[in-house]
Amino acid sequence: MKHRISALFLGIALALAAGGGAMAQDKTIKIGVLTDNSGLYSDLGGAGSTLAAQMAVEDSGLAAKGWKIDIVSADHQNKPDIGTTIARQWIDVEKVDIFMDVLNSGVALAVNNVVKEKNAVMINTGAATSDLTNAQCSPNTIHWVYDTYMLANSTGQALVKAGGDTWYFLTADYAFGHALERDTTAVVVKSGGKVIGGVKHPLNSSDFSSFLLQAQASKAKIIGMANAGGDTTNTIKQASEFGIVAGGQKLAGLLLFITDVHSLGLKVAQGLNFTETFYWDLNDGTRAFSKRFSERTKNKAMPSMVQAGVYSGLIHYFKTLEAMGGNPHDGAKVVAKMKETPTDDALFGKGTIRADGRKIHPAYLFEVKKPAESKGPWDYYKLIGTTPGDQAFRPLSESACPLVKK
Amino acid sequence: MQALYAQLLVGLINGSFYALLSLGLAVIFGMLNIINFAHGALYMMGAFCAYFLLNLTGIGYWWALIIAPVAVGIFGMILERTMLQWLAGLDHLYGLLLTFGIALIVQGVFQNYFGSSGLPYAIPDYPEIGGFRGLQGGMNLGFMFLPIYRGWVVVFSLVVCLATWFLIEKTRLGAYLRAATENPTLVRAFGINVPRMITLTYGLGVGLAALAGVLSAPINQVRPLMGADLIIVVFAVVVIGGMGSIMGSIITGFALGVIEGLTKYFYPEASNTVVFVLMVLVLLVKPTGLTGRAA
Numbered sequence: 001m002k003h004r005i006s007a008l009f010l011g012i013a014l015a016l017a018a019g020g021g022a023m024a025q026d027k028t029i030k031i032g033v034l035t036d037n038s039g040l041y042s043d044l045g046g047a048g049s050t051l052a053a054q055m056a057v058e059d060s061g062l063a064a065k066g067w068k069i070d071i072v073s074a075d076h077q078n079k080p081d082i083g084t085t086i087a088r089q090w091i092d093v094e095k096v097d098i099f100m101d102v103l104n105s106g107v108a109l110a111v112n113n114v115v116k117e118k119n120a121v122m123i124n125t126g127a128a129t130s131d132l133t134n135a136q137c138s139p140n141t142i143h144w145v146y147d148t149y150m151l152a153n154s155t156g157q158a159l160v161k162a163g164g165d166t167w168y169f170l171t172a173d174y175a176f177g178h179a180l181e182r183d184t185t186a187v188v189v190k191s192g193g194k195v196i197g198g199v200k201h202p203l204n205s206s207d208f209s210s211f212l213l214q215a216q217a218s219k220a221k222i223i224g225m226a227n228a229g230g231d232t233t234n235t236i237k238q239a240s241e242f243g244i245v246a247g248g249q250k251l252a253g254l255l256l257f258i259t260d261v262h263s264l265g266l267k268v269a270q271g272l273n274f275t276e277t278f279y280w281d282l283n284d285g286t287r288a289f290s291k292r293f294s295e296r297t298k299n300k301a302m303p304s305m306v307q308a309g310v311y312s313g314l315i316h317y318f319k320t321l322e323a324m325g326g327n328p329h330d331g332a333k334v335v336a337k338m339k340e341t342p343t344d345d346a347l348f349g350k351g352t353i354r355a356d357g358r359k360i361h362p363a364y365l366f367e368v369k370k371p372a373e374s375k376g377p378w379d380y381y382k383l384i385g386t387t388p389g390d391q392a393f394r395p396l397s398e399s400a401c402p403l404v405k406k
Numbered sequence: 407m408q409a410l411y412a413q414l415l416v417g418l419i420n421g422s423f424y425a426l427l428s429l430g431l432a433v434i435f436g437m438l439n440i441i442n443f444a445h446g447a448l449y450m451m452g453a454f455c456a457y458f459l460l461n462l463t464g465i466g467y468w469w470a471l472i473i474a475p476v477a478v479g480i481f482g483m484i485l486e487r488t489m490l491q492w493l494a495g496l497d498h499l500y501g502l503l504l505t506f507g508i509a510l511i512v513q514g515v516f517q518n519y520f521g522s523s524g525l526p527y528a529i530p531d532y533p534e535i536g537g538f539r540g541l542q543g544g545m546n547l548g549f550m551f552l553p554i555y556r557g558w559v560v561v562f563s564l565v566v567c568l569a570t571w572f573l574i575e576k577t578r579l580g581a582y583l584r585a586a587t588e589n590p591t592l593v594r595a596f597g598i599n600v601p602r603m604i605t606l607t608y609g610l611g612v613g614l615a616a617l618a619g620v621l622s623a624p625i626n627q628v629r630p631l632m633g634a635d636l637i638i639v640v641f642a643v644v645v646i647g648g649m650g651s652i653m654g655s656i657i658t659g660f661a662l663g664v665i666e667g668l669t670k671y672f673y674p675e676a677s678n679t680v681v682f683v684l685m686v687l688v689l690l691v692k693p694t695g696l697t698g699r700a701a
Contacts, residue, residue, distance in 0.1 A: 210670035243551050267526070
């Protein structure tokens with residue numbers, strides 16, 4: 001009996017020692033791609049985001065160095081409650097280390113809290129709200145691709161400068177639309193323009209004619225579309241039907257993705273101005289990645305900036321973990337290390353991550369080509385302006401983020 | 407005041423889609439006793455059918471108005487023959503679940519191949535009559551700019567709705583149909599092929615949905631989920647109008663379009679819910695719907 005008990009103790013001690021040893025050089029990573037797999041945003045995130053994550057894992061070469069990396073993916077259906085439920089289950093049961101994509105601002109803000117509470121990591125590439133790095137910033141979250149402040153700043157400023165000094169907003173009635181309208185209004189007013197009205201429409205409306213008539217009656221020079229996905233494409237299509245652009249008013253797409261332009265067709269979309277931080281045809285690096293990506297998608301689609309962000313974010317995450325020698329499974333620690341390390345990848349170029357979690361890179365103002373200018377499918381954009389990274393995003397001096405030391 | 411006229415007209419335009427779709431549902435429910443949840447998916451198939459006709463075979467909008475409803479109608483009749491007919495006489499719930507399942511599968515298949523953002527479909531630009539190129543462009547009515555295409559939608563769907571009503575309520579064929587619903591055995595005794603009539607009726611209802619799909623293709627993006635977004639509202643229309651009432655669903659369709667349009671003007675945030683608020687009110691006051699007969 002005595003022998004048995006001491007054997008048991010020895011066993012436990014050995015197990016603990018082994019466990020402790022394993023923790024120091026734990027080389028397992030679990031990636032969770034939380035996105036809209038079936039709804040209106042599934043083309044710009046969805047399965048393409050999961051593919052981008054797979055490509056990042058393959059390109060990192062970590063598997064050959066003894067790392068074990070798993071990817072799980074789930075559909076949050078654009079519902080914050082579903083998003084948080086999945087997030088809790090992923091962290092508690094499936095031991096997910098890092099959340100990728102998490103598009104939809106409502107879901108992102110909710111998941112942001114869970115990730116912080118449970119000390120995981122989120123690299124958000126899909127949501128737009130600039131609150132993620134402002135009042136709601138978190139030591140566990142990096143906002144990678146774009147945000148409402150940047151979009152407003154780039155597109156808003158350019159249009160006011162070009163003479164569009166009166167604005168009317170068509171705003172999607174949820175966190176994202178509100179944030180985008182708020183940030184754009186600030187830029188318009190700062191640049192000397194005026195907002196003369198606006199209307200908030202429910203998410204996923206199919207008919208915009210009522211709202212467009214109100215915008216038309218306002219006589220504003222610019223109709224700012226603070227919405228996204230199917231809402232934006234339907235607005236643009238119906239605006240052309242109601243002769244809005246022909247009547248001298250200009251549409252400003254505050255958030256448009258290449259998948260939206262593809263679905264509208266150049267005939268309807270031509271001449272639109274908007275801002276993105278990634279386009280497949282920017283340079284050799286983006287072209288090479290996009291070609292590989294497109295060959296692996298079902299309908300040969302080029303990557304959206306959200307999907308490109310998943311790849312770029314993970315590459316930086318892998319680099320950081322490799323430098324740390326293992327995965328400590330401590331979100332805040334990893335994110336702090338990621339902020340110390342400059343970023344560099346083929347898709348977004350060289351960049352940095354600020355104390356508030358904002359990833360910094362240039363913003364590009366594009367114009368949609370005329371059908372005659374396009375050489376083929378997916379050849380859609382003309383680059384008409386670049387805002388350097390240090391001017392594109394909200395300056396730290398204006399930040400309300402508690403992580404920023406002033 | 408001018409803005410109000412414009413909103414009323416826009417409401418009428420949306421109402422014509424509600425009317426066409428709820429009419430199809432009402433015909434199917436009234437004659438077959440099936441709550442056809444696949445209606446939205448069939449509407450979407452109509453729009454996709456128009457897209458395929460144009461992009462694969464070069465057949466334009468005007469032919470699509472005829473071909474798409476027939477093609478999707480045939481698909482509907484196959485559904486009826488192979489699956490729905492076995493549910494005759496069972497509880498409504500079975501038909502509802504089956505058609506809902508069919509809708510999910512059809513939408514899933516389309517989404518798998520075509521994604522969620524949709525495909526472009528232009529307003530027809532032929533034939534050229536006078537200064538007009540097909541249905542493109544618009545005219546200034548003084549109080550608003552009316553796209554010609556929208557005007558066409560209202561007129562055309564009104565004609566189709568009234569023709570359907572006439573067919574079912576005023577013709578001999580319609581009388582057979584209604585009789586077959588009341589007492590199929592007796593009607594069969596008169597030598598009328600009731601199952602075939604039921605199949606054709608389902609095809610007609612489905613064809614109406616597909617027709618609405620073709621009509622909406624140039625206005626909305628042709629998307630796999632375009633019907634899913636609409637179908638719930640249309641069901642509310644049918645419930646308000648009275649399940650199975652043909653004229654009730656036509657009138658309610660147009661009326662609700664107008665009410666929704668006004669809500670978009672006065673309190674846009676509520677425009678997606680106003681129809682359901684009305685539905686609750688109507689059900690509280692008159693559970694059979696505005697024009698429904700007591701079961």
